[in-house]
Amino acid sequence: MQFSARNRLQATVKAVKLGDVMAEVTVALPDGQELVAAITRTSAESLQLQPGDQVVAIIKSTEVMVGKEI
Amino acid sequence: MQFSARNRLQATVKAVKLGDVMAEVTVALPDGQELVAAITRTSAESLQLQPGDQVVAIIKSTEVMVGKEI
Amino acid sequence: MQFSARNRLQATVKAVKLGDVMAEVTVALPDGQELVAAITRTSAESLQLQPGDQVVAIIKSTEVMVGKEI
Amino acid sequence: MQFSARNRLQATVKAVKLGDVMAEVTVALPDGQELVAAITRTSAESLQLQPGDQVVAIIKSTEVMVGKEI
Amino acid sequence: MQFSARNRLQATVKAVKLGDVMAEVTVALPDGQELVAAITRTSAESLQLQPGDQVVAIIKSTEVMVGKEI
Amino acid sequence: MQFSARNRLQATVKAVKLGDVMAEVTVALPDGQELVAAITRTSAESLQLQPGDQVVAIIKSTEVMVGKEI
Numbered sequence: 001m002q003f004s005a006r007n008r009l010q011a012t013v014k015a016v017k018l019g020d021v022m023a024e025v026t027v028a029l030p031d032g033q034e035l036v037a038a039i040t041r042t043s044a045e046s047l048q049l050q051p052g053d054q055v056v057a058i059i060k061s062t063e064v065m066v067g068k069e070i
Numbered sequence: 071m072q073f074s075a076r077n078r079l080q081a082t083v084k085a086v087k088l089g090d091v092m093a094e095v096t097v098a099l100p101d102g103q104e105l106v107a108a109i110t111r112t113s114a115e116s117l118q119l120q121p122g123d124q125v126v127a128i129i130k131s132t133e134v135m136v137g138k139e140i
Numbered sequence: 141m142q143f144s145a146r147n148r149l150q151a152t153v154k155a156v157k158l159g160d161v162m163a164e165v166t167v168a169l170p171d172g173q174e175l176v177a178a179i180t181r182t183s184a185e186s187l188q189l190q191p192g193d194q195v196v197a198i199i200k201s202t203e204v205m206v207g208k209e210i
Numbered sequence: 211m212q213f214s215a216r217n218r219l220q221a222t223v224k225a226v227k228l229g230d231v232m233a234e235v236t237v238a239l240p241d242g243q244e245l246v247a248a249i250t251r252t253s254a255e256s257l258q259l260q261p262g263d264q265v266v267a268i269i270k271s272t273e274v275m276v277g278k279e280i
Numbered sequence: 281m282q283f284s285a286r287n288r289l290q291a292t293v294k295a296v297k298l299g300d301v302m303a304e305v306t307v308a309l310p311d312g313q314e315l316v317a318a319i320t321r322t323s324a325e326s327l328q329l330q331p332g333d334q335v336v337a338i339i340k341s342t343e344v345m346v347g348k349e350i
Numbered sequence: 351m352q353f354s355a356r357n358r359l360q361a362t363v364k365a366v367k368l369g370d371v372m373a374e375v376t377v378a379l380p381d382g383q384e385l386v387a388a389i390t391r392t393s394a395e396s397l398q399l400q401p402g403d404q405v406v407a408i409i410k411s412t413e414v415m416v417g418k419e420i
Binding site for chain 6 (some may be wrong): 285286287288289290304305307309310311313315316317318319323324327328329333334335336337338339340341342343344345346347348349350
């Protein structure tokens with residue numbers, strides 16, 4: 001299945017924090033920069049996310065902002 | 071100014087495509103992976119985004135999804 | 141690849157409107173209700189979306205609102 | 211009040227899970243497909259959402275992605 | 281119809297810029313601060329948005345970030 | 351740092367509700383209208399958000415919808 005979200009970053013799971021409804025998943029990119037995803041707890045559990053897992057961080061392009069020192 | 075968006079990725083602008091209302095900005099991360107941002111044309115112009123610019127890709131954590139081979 | 145977006149609705153493409161940067165894709169659900177997706181033109185072209193295509197409409201749960209007659 | 215969100219799907223509430231800050235609301239479309247909404251707990255309570263309620267799932271078109279078997 | 285989006289700001293339309301797929305709508309709040317909405321052209325046309333219109337800017341709480349001088 | 355999010359509203363923090371993963375921050379605009387942000391708990395803590403703080407509510411334009419009485 002190919003889908004329209006343009007951004008798919010290879011990453012490794014560093015930490016998974018499960019809350020009652022939501023979960024916070026921290027992943028590291030190959031260059032060491034980190035990304036945090038706030039997904040539902042149910043999603044985190046159904047993906048059985050564990051530190052060390054190879055995953056893809058997926059982001060729709062309309063959700064990405066750009067900052068620049070002017 | 072510090073703000074709540076957890077994800078701030080250092081990147082370099084690769085391409086800027088200006089449309090009538092929106093603009094598509096492609097940036098490269100240090101590890102070579104690319105990110106695409108769909109922002110308004112007005113924003114792209116006010117930031118004077120040019121290929122080669124050092125920028126930060128900013129993403130709220132609730133906008134990041136995770137994929138995993140099961 | 142399994143991913144965290146909870147909402148994956150089976151649908152059929154009804155129309156594709158290509159703009160300069162963005163594209164508007166209208167799909168119909170089996171029950172006849174319609175969904176509109178605003179994705180980048182590049183995505184619509186790389187998926188070669190055509191009326192009649194069987195697709196999945198994918199929506200992160202944090203993007204879904206609920207309305208109710210009170 | 212008419213508003214710009216293009217996607218308004220008639221649905222029936224199946225389950226409501228209240229967390230400390232967020233709530234997860236599962237609804238069923240007429241064709242049996244399910245949608246999950248992550249909204250704030252305060253919203254779920256002020257709408258008095260209960261299983262069996264007739265509701266509308268509202269989604270801005272820029273939040274809808276499309277997937278296709280290629 | 282009451283719905284879950286927590287943020288509904290009374291505003292006046294200042295400008296409407298119609299693109300091929302998207303439209304940019306600038307509104308002013310009573311305190312003079314401005315908000316810009318990027319919605320689909322079809323939505324802007326179906327709402328017949330005109331400068332001077334009294335409208336409501338609607339924003340899901342998961343889409344609001346916070347910045348603070350530290 | 352200048353960034354692409356078009357909407358930056360001056361506001362004062364009214365309340366901060368910390369959950370396990372998420373936090374709900376209510377702010378008041380100068381005209382008295384309120385905005386609610388759902389951000390991660392970690393963000394709320396790192397910004398040390400307290401009632402009375404002067405902050406900026408930041409919203410990407412693609413996340414703003416418009417409603418109008420027709």
